[in-house]
Amino acid sequence: MTGYSATAGQQRWQFEDLKTLLAKATPLRSGDCLAGLAAGSARERVAAQIALANLPLKVFFNEQVISPDIDEVSRLIVDSHDVVAFAPISHLTVGDFRNWLLSDKATSDSLKRLSPGLTPEMVAAVSKLMRVQDLILVASKCRNETAFRNSLGGKGVLSTRLQPNHPIDDPAGVAASILDGLMYGSGDAVIGINPATDNYAAVTDLLKMLDDIIQHYEIPTQSCVLTHVTNQIEAINRGVPIDLVFQSIAGTQAANESFGINLAMLGEANQAARELNRGSVGNNVMYFETGQGSALSANAHHGVDQQTCEVRAYAVARHFDPLLVNTVVGFIGPEYLYDGKQIIRAGLEDHFCGKLLGLPMGCDICYTNHAEADQDDMDMLLTQMAVAGINFIMGIPGGDDIMLNYQTTSFHDALYIREVLGLHPAPEFERWLQQVGITQPSGKLSNRMPDQFSGLLDGL
Amino acid sequence: MNEIKKADSDTVIENRWASLRRYTDARIAQGRTGVSLPTEALLAFQMDHASARDAVHIALQTEPLMTALQAEGYRSLVLQSRANDRSEYLQRPDLGRRLNELALATLQAYRQQHPEPVQVSLVIADGLSSMAVQSHAAAMATAVLNRLETRGLSIGPVSIVTQGRVAVGDEVGEQLGAQLLILLVGERPGLSSPDSLGIYYTYQPEVGLTDARRNCISNVRPAGMSIAAASDKLLWLIDESMRLGCSGVALKDQSVSATGVNNHKNFLLPSDHSA
Structure with missing residues (x-):
């Protein structure tokens, strides 16, 4: 392998291998600097992008960023590649591919057909050449619809995960946030709790509680408790009601091992949850979370930049046909994504790459208090994500997660963006909101709390 | 905070379920104007975020801390990590885990003057909340050191490390050749908890050890765990570690069991429903 090069004026830049080229071509972010992989100068970055643009897509089959011999994610990527689907673009360079994606040749249907022919590295590569508007435009053409007790990802639909976290999992505290969310029309993607502990008994109490609430009020949505996948497999085996199986995933085998998982485990969980047949509209049962920087933080990135590692995680996700994939973009901290600018760009890259690979992408549009970011940055990312056609976002009372200590989107935020862009919740959930009187026939929130719910307050 | 004047009370739609705030600190029942957050709730959030930002970015004032420790009879040294400023500290965790050259020279000079090894080294690092350290570190340090002294342990100087992370x-x-390391650090501030102090304890500290060898006590602040409770817990850990000759995951914390004392019932279901 002789490497790759680019020339501008008198200067020539040499890039030793594909992973180096990808890393140097990546728009600036702190995680790549921390890993020592970032371009050394602004000119070197653009030179790498020029070299990358001239690279034939076929090169991605000749050179793997991580060898399939030592990494089962690479093995999965190689083994699951669909050569026939890839054929329409097989003659293109990465730069041509950007042009193709932005052209009228790329439609909702042609992108859907192309998806199995794309590898994560190709998709990561083209995203590195794209501006924010490119990421938005192409993603907005993709429609990746999934279903369980409702239909998610349709045109004009923006859904929310109701995230009723509580520092000690107090049932009334969790219920208070659920009620608050439902009254604001939140929760169609999933009602999903991050438990305070991974304690099996505590987790199953929460699972039963969520299931009871969904059944009692006949809410067309699904539940999830975000504990380790092995806990959920055990719960299924013991007959605990499980709608969706959650797991955090990453783009290398070693990073997944640091989460205590492998592909076989995910396959087992997917099969077990599918066999329960608890979905009424569809049977997508997996809920994955990802985020740039996870492989580096586990020291498991093999010299691959954090965005390419992230897109490799989507190859893992698509293998299991998930209901929801959530990139938790700003949670990891400023050593990976320093400020609002880096968080916004990363979120849009993740959404674009995931959508292109066929995934039902959502985003935890979020930040921590030690990142250079604030509510204005979140408003910008939320607005851009919704224009790009994101499937779902988070919903938390006031945007303040009192258990995980970070800020994400609020119930109000979802209503804002639905109002501005004319978006709706999942159709089944929207009908339920009207039936129980949370919304008016116009779709706007009622000014009065429905009696069924206000009655609950009297006995307290 | 001052109340925001509400000139037009017809505009904001209040929520009937504000009484549920007794069960959670979550920002429920905030009401809405149109679909948006009312001004009062918006500014309350902004003030909380501002407190958290200030906790991260306002530099620790080491003088008052040294004075407070001196008043209790504890000498302190001021050191810095290899991170030169906050921006570098936030982006390069590796630099915040190591002492800079001046700090190393200071400690070596101290060792030359006091060659006898010490049993206990207490380190105060600003971490991600100078507010937590400024407010609670001196009281926490003296509470613990007083108790260790009465047990006859030899105590080294208190080391105050700026731009410091846990591993520093x-x-x-x-x-210092210490047998026991107690580290107080400002924890990553939450929106409603900008002043939370963390305590990390390590038996036989050495550069390069992992979290698996540390025990952590978190959320020490007036609205969280009290200094007295944290001292009890830490003293228990110290006693156990000296008995077993280790710290970290091998040393399971069995000192307290009282958690989840405020478990209230899920009110969303009729009473015959809950198991």
């Missing part, structure tokens, strides 16, 4: 304590402990 290991290097201090190693330099």
Whole structure:
């Protein structure tokens, strides 16, 4: 392998291998600097992008960023590649591919057909050449619809995960946030709790509680408790009601091992949850979370930049046909994504790459208090994500997660963006909101709390 | 905070379920104007975020801390990590885990003047909340050191490390030849908890050890765990570690069991429904 090069004026830049080229071509972010992989100068970055643009897509089959011999994610990527689907673009360079994606040749249907022919590295590569508007435009053409007790990802639909976290999992505290969310029309993607502990008994109490609430009020949505996948497999085996199986995933085998998982485990969980047949509209049962920087933080990135590692995680996700994939973009901290600018760009890259690979992408549009970011940055990312056609976002009372200590989107935020862009919740959930009187026939929130719910307050 | 005047009370739609706030600190029942957050709730959030930002970015004032420790009879040294400023500290965790050259020279000079090894080294690192350290570190340090002194343990100087992360304590402990390392650090501030102090304890500290060898006590602040409770817990950990000759995951914390004392019932279901 002789490497790759680019020339501008008198200067020539040499890039030793594909992973180096990808890393140097990546728009600036702190995680790549921390890993020592970032371009050394602004000119070197653009030179790498020029070299990358001239690279034939076929090169991605000749050179793997991580060898399939030592990494089962690479093995999965190689083994699951669909050569026939890839054929329409097989003659293109990465730069041509950007042009193709932005052209009228790329439609909702042609992108859907192309998806199995794309590898994560190709998709990561083209995203590195794209501006924010490119990421938005192409993603907005993709429609990746999934279903369980409702239909998610349709045109004009923006859904929310109701995230009723509580520092000690107090049932009334969790219920208070659920009620608050439902009254604001939140929760169609999933009602999903991050438990305070991974304690099996505590987790199953929460699972039963969520299931009871969904059944009692006949809410067309699904539940999830975000504990380790092995806990959920055990719960299924013991007959605990499980709608969706959650797991955090990453783009290398070693990073997944640091989460205590492998592909076989995910396959087992997917099969077990599918066999329960608890979905009424569809049977997508997996809920994955990802985020740039996870492989580096586990020291498991093999010299691959954090965005390419992230897109490799989507190859893992698509293998299991998930209901929801959530990139938790700003949670990891400023050593990976320093400020609002880096968080916004990363979120849009993740959404674009995931959508292109066929995934039902959502985003935890979020930040921590030690990142250079604030509510204005979140408003910008939320607005851009919704224009790009994101499937779902988070919903938390006031945007303040009192258990995980970070800020994400609020119930109000979802209503804002639905109002501005004319978006709706999942159709089944929207009908339920009207039936129980949370919304008016116009779709706007009622000014009065429905009696069924206000009655609950009297006995307290 | 001052109340925001509400000139037009017809505009904001209040929520009937505000009484549920007794069960959670979550920002429920905030009401809405149109679909948006009312001004009062918006500014309350902004003030909380501002407190958290200030906790991260306002530099720790070491003088008052040294004075407070001196008043209790504890000498202190001021050191810095290899991170030169906050921006570098936030982006390069590796630099915040090691002492800079001046700090190493200071400790070596101290060792030359006091060649006898010490048993206990207490380190205070600003971490991600100078507010937590400024407010609670001196009281926490003296509470613990007083109790350790009465047990006859020899105590080294208190080391105050700016731009410091948890692991920087290991290097201090190693330099001082300490057997026990207690590190107080400002924790990552939450929106409603900008002043939370963390305590990390390590038996036989050395550079390069992992979290698996540390025990952590978190959320020490007036609205969280009290200094007295944290001291009890830490003293229990110290006693156990000296008995077993280790710290970290091998040392399971069995000192307290009282959690989840405020478990209230899920009110969303009729009473015959809950198991």
